[in-house]
Amino acid sequence: FVADMLKQFSVVVVTSTLTSLLVGFTLTPWLASRIGIKEDLKPTNYFNRFLLWFEQQLDKFINWYGLQLEWVLSHKLIFTGIVVLLFAMTLGIMKQGIIGKELISTGDQGKFRMALEFDKSTSIQKNNLIAQQVETYILQQKEVATVFSNVGGPSTGIGSLGVGSTNKTEFTIQLKSKKELNNLATEEFMKTLREDLKLKYPAINYSMAALGLIPRSAPIEITLSGSNLDLVMKSGNELKSIVEKIPGADNVRLSVETGSTEYKIIPDKDKMQRLGLTTAYVGTNLRTAFTGNDDATLTENGTEYPVRIWLDEFERKNYDDVKRLSIVNPMGLPIEVSQFANVERDNSPSLLERKDRQPAITLTADALGRPSGTVADEVVAYLKKNPLTDGINMTWGSDIKRQNDSFGALGSVLMISFLLIYLIMVALYDNFVYPFVALFSILVATIGAFLALNLALSNLSLFALLGLIMLMGLVVKNAILIVDFTNQLKAQGMYYKAALIKAGKERMRPILMTTLAMVFGMLPIALAKGTASEWKNGLAWVIIGGLLSSLILTVYLVPMMYYVVDRLKEKFGKNTARRKTPQIITNETIS
Structure with a gap:
């Protein structure tokens, strides 16, 4: 299901990204070499004055960021506590139930x-x-x-x-x-x-x-099955009464319901044999009495009309009339039904359902005013506290089954994406530690992603999870810019703390440019109100929130983690040198 829904979307994203990479390596440098002219702006008009003012404000912001980064590197525990507190607040907001779960928004x-x-x-x-x-x-x-x-x-x-x-x-x-x-x-x-x-x-x-645009059955579907039909029906009715009380559950129904009232004619074979009647003979006469006989047709002026023949002045819903119904036996004697059979009033089941050759019943419900996944979560929470009777098996169907399968598949994709990003950076840096530092940007991006979903009152859907996967590749580039430039400065002989501060200040401008460009590019999708816009709103809000939180936190967290790693390497290197020095002195003394 996930592949069918997202294949084309994923192909477009991958193709456009690779094309952008090709353009960045070829067309952009060529155009810059031809038309890129360095020009000293003069405040000769309003536009130039605005550009000069913006440049001054940006320089002030970058210098302010450098001071803040230096403070963070000197107060690592305080900043770590702030990040942990933000994670705790995000989890607390998630527990409030503002964000619902659904497979795809109906629209x-x-x-x-x-x-x-x-x-x-x-x-x-x-x-x-x-x-x-x-x-x-x-x-x-x-x-x-x-x-x-x-x-x-x-x-x-x-x-x-x-x-x-x-x-x-x-x-x-x-x-x-x-x-x-x-x-x-x-x-x-x-x-x-x-x-x-x-x-x-x-x-x-x-x-x-x-x-909506996609026709769908009832999003909530639960099938109960077991060897005992009465126990299955009892469990189904009990579960139905529980689901009806859940806010948002609407039109809760069971597939096997009490049917319409009917009369059962139960013949006595001994009496029928003495009266010269057979089961087939009685059945044929009863069918003619209740439903009529339409074997005859009338043709008039080339038009054929069906003719139905049945008993006159006969009330099929009257118990006494059914008992007094006369059947003429083969010997020509009229015999009432009450003489050879018992007539009972009963309600027949509307449907006989089986699953794996066992009696089954299916409970279905619509979701009105709340996401279907949220309603299903409340059903699951109730069943955890109040399990079904032994011998009753329960399986989910419809949207909830597809949702569980899809969310599980996308969860695996998230882990695979995380691993692939790490392995690619290991190959690029020829180092196992610094790529791990860059991956911290992904963790803080989730804070903004879920906060944005809460503020926009959007639900966690298939497309929102897709936005999380896309976010992993987008936010890690901020960390890569800082880590890569820090490595270059260290290779030139600069101390790692000074290198981190300089790399952060130097790379703040491209980080701001790329992040804000992506945020403003996603705003039309996030704010769209047209047909099927609800599908993509969640995806856009996840990307916008994740990018903004990554912009605010990554530029501090990644340098801090880099500093901690280099600090540990420095301490470990000194301790190793101290352990080796006595051994060398001892060897010289012995020699």
């Missing part, structure tokens, strides 16, 4: 589906009459553009069995454009409409689901 397309469910004894005529009243009421709402009604027909949602029911109606409602509605959220209108309809038509069960 607010201004369209939703609303299902009405009447009592099972409701006829199609009564269903249609009330549905017309509800439809008229919906169309009277100023926010509604169109309504498509499906009375008694099969549901149009994915996962529908394709079988209609006389007691069910479905509306597909399209709202007006966001501009006309002053950016009214579709879910807010859905909640308001349902509350109004509950007051006006209280005897109806209402369920709603937003419709």
Whole structure:
């Protein structure tokens, strides 16, 4: 699933990055050699005066940063405590539940589906009459553009069995454009409409689901299975009552429900044999009585009409009429059903479901007002405290299963990316320690990434995790600029502390330029409100937040870690020299 969703996106990012590298090595130096002319700006106009003022402010900022970096190198424990505190605050914010989890945002397309469910004894005529009243009421709402009604027909949602029911109606409602509605959220209108309809038509069960660009089934799907059907049904009903109480869970249903009321005719074979009846003969007559016989046709003026023949003045829903139903045996004698069979009223199951050859039941629920992953987490938390009965197996399906699989796969990709970045830098630096120092920039980037998601009220989705993977490659370049230039200065004989301060000041300008360029480039995606913009909003906010926190923290943390590593190497080198010196003196003395 992850590969199908992100393959094209990843190919575009990799190709554009490699193309940018090629341009940076070829076209950019050539153009700079041809048109790059050093020019001393004079304050002759407003634009030049602005550039000179900006340059002065940038120099002041870089000098201020140099003083701050020198303080950090002298107060490493205090700065480490600040970073640890920021991590703790980030974890605390995550625990508040502001960031939800979902596979892919449905997106607010201004369209939703609303299902009405009447009592099972409701006829199609009564269903249609009330549905017309509800439809008229919906169309009277100023926010509604169109309504498509499906009375008694099969549901149009994915996962529908394709079988209609006389007691069910479905509306597909399209709202007006966001501009006309002053950016009214579709879910807010859905909640308001349902509350109004509950007051006006209280005897109806209402369920709603937003419709996005990608058709989807109920995002929450749990299948319970076991060897004992009664125990499976009991566990399913108990879990349903729990899920219904979770905020955000909507239209909680079980796949196996109590069916419509029916009459069971249970024959007595001994009585049937004495009366000259057989099971096949009785079954044929009962079928004709209840459903009629349509073998006959009538042709008139070239048009063929089907003809259905059944009993007159017979109430199929009346218990006494069913018992008094007469069947003529082969000898021509009329015999009532009550003479050879018992008639019982019962409710048949609406569906028989099996999983791995065991009785099963599937619980489905929509998420309204909260991300589906967050609702599922509450179900998991409840089941950890209150496990299912022994002998009952539970499996997740639909969006939650894909979400768990996708998040697990992307978690592995994160680790592989982390390792590959480290190995590439090891090959470039020919050193195992300094690449490790550069990787600290990735850790502090997560602080800003999750903080930005919180502030933007975005959810942790598939695209947000993709943003974290992209962020790893973006933020590590800040550390590479500092570490690489520090190594060059040390190779020229400069002491590592002075080299770190000079490298930080010299590389602050390109770090600022590249970070701010990327941040401003991602802002249109982060602030977009168009079709399917919700998919990419999280990705953009993760990158923006991660880049800004990396800009603020990496320029201090990476030099500090570099300083600590070189300081330990220096101390270790001195201790090694001290251990070797007595041994050399002893050898000279002996000789």
